[in-house]
Amino acid sequence: MYSYSCLKALFEPQSIAVIGTSAEADNPGSIIIANLLASGYKGKIFPVNGEGEDVHEIRAFSSVNELPRSTDLAIICLPPSEVSSILELLAEIPVRAAVVTSGGFGEIGREGYLLEKHLARTAKNCDMIILGPNCMGLMNSALSMNASIEPDFTFSGNIAFFSQSGAICTTALDWANCEGVGFSKFISLGNKAILGEATILNYLADDPDTKVIVGYCETLKDGQDFLRTAYDTTTKKPLILLRAGETPAGARAASAHAGALTGSTTAYNAAFRQTGVMQAVDIEDMFNLAHAFSSQPLPKGSNVAIVSNSGGPGILAADMCEKGTLTISRPSSATIDILKGILPAYASLYNPIDMLGDANADTYHKTLRAVAEDDAFHSILIILSPAANVLNDVAKIAADIIALEKECEKPIITCFMGGPSVESSRKLLRGAGIPCYDFPETAVRSLDAMTRCDRWRKKDWPIEVCFRRDYSKAKSIVENCKLTGLNELVELDAMHLGSAYELPVPETVLARTSNQAAKAAKRIGYPVALKIASPLISRKQELGLVSTNIKTPQELRKAFLEITTRATRRCKDAYITGCLVQAMGPEDSHEVVVHFRRDPQFGPLISFSLAGLHEDMLNDVSSRLAPLALNDAQEMIREIKAYPILRGVRFGGAVNLGALEDILLMVSQMAMDLPEIQEAEFDPIIAGPEGAVIANMRMTVG
Template sequence: MQPVDRFQPLFNPRSIAVVGASRHSNKLGHVLAANILGSGYKGKLFPVNPKAEEILGHKAYPSPAELPEAPDLGIVVLPRDQVIEALEALGESEVGAVLVITAGFRETGRQGFDLETKMAEIAARKRFLLLGPNSLGLINTGMGLNASIALEPPARGNIGFFSQSGALCAAILDWALGENIGFSKFVSLGNKAGLSEADALEAMGDDPDTTVIIGYLESVENGREFMRVAQKVTEKKPVIMIKAGTTQAGARATSSHTGAVAGSIEASKAAFTQAGIIQVHDVESLFDLARAFSCQPLPKGPNLTVVTNSGGPGILAADACEAAGLQLATPATATVEALREALPPYASLYNPIDIIGDAKADRYRTTLEAVAKDPLTDAIMVLLTPTASAEIMETAQAVIDISGETDKPVFACFMGDERIGPGRDLLLDAGIPCYAYPEPAVRALTAMVAHHRWQHRPWPVEVCFRRDKGKGDKLIHEARRIHLSELSQPQAFEVAMAYELPVPETTMARTSDQAVRAAKKIGYPVALKIVSPHIEGRRALEGVALNLEDPRQVRAAFADITARVMRRRPGTYISGCLVQAMGPKKAREVVIKLRQDPQFGPLIGFCMAGPSAEILNDIAWRLAPLTLQDAQEIIREIKSFPLLRGVRGEPPVDFGAIEDILLTVSQMAVDFPEIREAELNPILLSENGALVTDLRLTVG
């Protein structure tokens, strides 16, 4: 039995009602109805207009209530103040889905937001799908449906596209027509009062006509649901996305444009990484990658062989490969022998294979045949510069022929413009990605290698540590009960111990006498740290004393610390000092951060301690809950990772110990969404373990 397709009324409607259809060609209601009819739609069309008897040869109806049957899809092209009434009427007719073209809702302010909220409530109550408002429409080339206000539909293809920006949709449609790029589905999400990016992903993920999905996002309505769907879809198909608002200025513009809360830049990047989404930063890269994924098989490894008639472009390709983490394949002995027999004696037989500037199409063909059979080659890049001897069309045909005979991806880079234009067009028409320079070709191939690795990655290992959740719950809820926004240091350490985080022996001392007794019990040397609900950066205020060796030093440090803080922060309440066992010498200091993102939930960061991490933005982020693979990746992602691995004879740190702490913090974040922020700083990391020496917990 076939599963029910909940998106059928939207993408494959058997009947469409256009509410607001018009007889006047300059009105959107007329454009939309004309586009539906002009695209070859075979279903029924019901124009709705109380002032018309007939529109575009079809009988018009005064209202949705008087339609002869319940339409699968209702399209609303009315002034804003009439939209709610139209939705109610369509809901009463038991419509399957409604597309709202009308703009002027959430993006305009409070009144528009209230109307949009009411639209969503009607859709939920009447149980129909809602796309929009403020949508350009949708296109399904497979059934000849152009239910949009775009002037010209795209060619049929296997790329699914969705966008939150209608204007960008229009621009991309026009650009794609010029580049001869085809789409399977094309969806303008608009304000996402109903269907969201997660729904678009789900629909295209299950669509047999779509092999690669691309999209433009400004905000994410439900980060957790988006990640769940994306992880499922990327198991089957590549998903390539532009996420706007990746700078502070862009985030402000996003909020202004859509009225949506923009989540953090770090959270969206982490979400894309953990969901297997390929993120790009410009429209050109979006389509460079989409073209490659849509027409070439995935490489089974990172080994690329470059064939060129010019040394310079070959060197550029080699540089781009190394920068991207790809490898230039070492040709097998049999391949080298075959090339030695076929190529001139002055040709370079090793990768990049330089067949010299006088190469004609037959030399390209012979070389490509040998390379395609090479067992150490996973992908092939063909570079051509328009030398006097170059046979551009014949070489393009040779590339096409070899591509059809191998299961390895083949990329072309025909450099130039006027002379190589016809050859480039021939390659593109045959489904061979052709680029003007080596660098975009390498970027596309790198993305394909990464996606192959994603689809063949080990099954995620989820780890759950023992913890006294009840004790942690009691401490956090007690802090909230008395309206504390931040747990005291002793309370924070109690939570840490409840979760079995490795913390040094620590005692709270309210007087210098208590500090001396605590130091004696713990054992020298010890550290003293000021405790106050009003102080965050203790080191900045010199509220920390380390390596105290005897009672005299402890008493002096206690008096010195408390007096200094009182002098620098008059009126500050001081609870006392923490007395703490010293950690191992020569330990490397790292930091783990936790904060709540409004779209994606708990976000965990990892970096080296010190100002350099923030100044250089050398911090890696992942969303909780972390898997073991996430914990391993977040450590190795920072640029400072070699310091942890060991330099100048230093031993590597205990990576297992810091992975355990990351996973424990992840568990804590999942158990207690009340924790708004946390910072473990510093964590002392050595070859024999790790110690969390300081911990802040903010609740709300």
């Protein structure tokens, strides 16, 4: 992370140099100076151009060397080939932060990519932070500073917004200005040659002007840094992200647009889940969540009261609540008694509270006051549909809700359905800081996100677990594999590596003949399993090269002959060293699979599932990014749909979940310790009431 003084120079500069200006109105540097002046920026502005021409009646410098030593921030609007040399001159002043608006870097291909890498090296050597290149700039409403090429300056507000995409930036500004929503900070990230999301979050998390942070991302720079910083941020403020590039087509487009690798959707979902990030489903959802989080307090629980003047919308809202984390709780007896005196006998009092179509402003007023005072509810969702009886009271109801919101400590979300008949009241509510949505589902989604955020903030700190391991032994096994030219660790080598991490591996012996197999089985103790031994055959079970629960020497010799013959016939080019004799796993057991692979952005991604159809066809898999904490391992096991099977429902007995948690944590430790292992599979893990053993493992070394 970069020093706070560098970030302060970027976000809170007292003086700004704009390099590459001219007297022409459409010059990017000239536009930025015009925007600084129009926004009311009180700091010093230093235009720089080769001719020394004044810009907007401000005296210009003809060279960077003439800039005062007090210059905090430089905004560079020059051709890409000239930027790095300018940075070196700025470092001598010294200027600690720069914004590069120029395009023509990593987004255009190889030539631009090399220019961007050179730019990044130069900036790091000069101990300077860079926003961009290929960005619009930034805004700080607290300083009345519009240091961007976008003329529409934001209202002052408490939402910090950042985006890789310039188009999303302009869209966000247009939406905010239309809705009367303001931003505290507004940041266009561009190509992120130096500054990425993690550094930006590190600053915004402690920014006193920011209540909620919202961002659009296509790729994330420095995935492991992001995990740490995002977690710290969400313990202080809500963080809402919209991530593009989830599909293969979208990922290709995002990679081309940003000029960087994209990680897998599974890895992004795991990253957001582990760090408490609220993930928006689309642009509309991102803006809806931003408004709700910025204007309402977080609910102190999941119980929601739904108040409506029609049954259908209330039912839709209840359905949406049940699909999420909200609870449709029953009003207290005292509230029910009050409602009986307010509403018709045939109204629904038990949540959703349906006041029926003849409800008017007075009905809303009395019902909402009763609900607001009921401790059974932590939040209130108010729905209004334009029934004939209420049309003349819509504005009055909106005004009453605004008055209630000032008295009530609970979050209030509204949904005024319809068109022109309710539009002015919607604007009235939104202008007063009360989110108002067109449809119940959208309103519930925002309230659900706020409830999840509150639940996340109340979570216990994760418990880090470190197991004993023989790191030097494990490292030597991996290095020996590389020296011998192999790219895969299988069988005994993989087992030895597992034992170095104290993973529960069964006793295993390599037998080259059936006689050796019989002796090994006698020493291990029947029953045993037998599987082909070959570094070139990995999917033994699928090829019929495994035999289990062998109970006698006769069965063992027969199985040895069948397996080796079948392997010779089906894998003609494979080098076969014999068979592995292995102790059987616990009885009354289930087979599970643990797997990890390295994501290009986040590092080791660990997955867990039941073996067989659950993994291969049903995709019933849970995933987390390493390093795992104890709660991560516990959640992974419990969130798969097949979890009841592990608890002994219908099939066999309940497995020892602690043993599976230990395996996940040990695998996480291995993945973090040994970056040479690109992928590893522990399949099957045989888990029973007494514990678990890893019957087979294979690892790809790179």
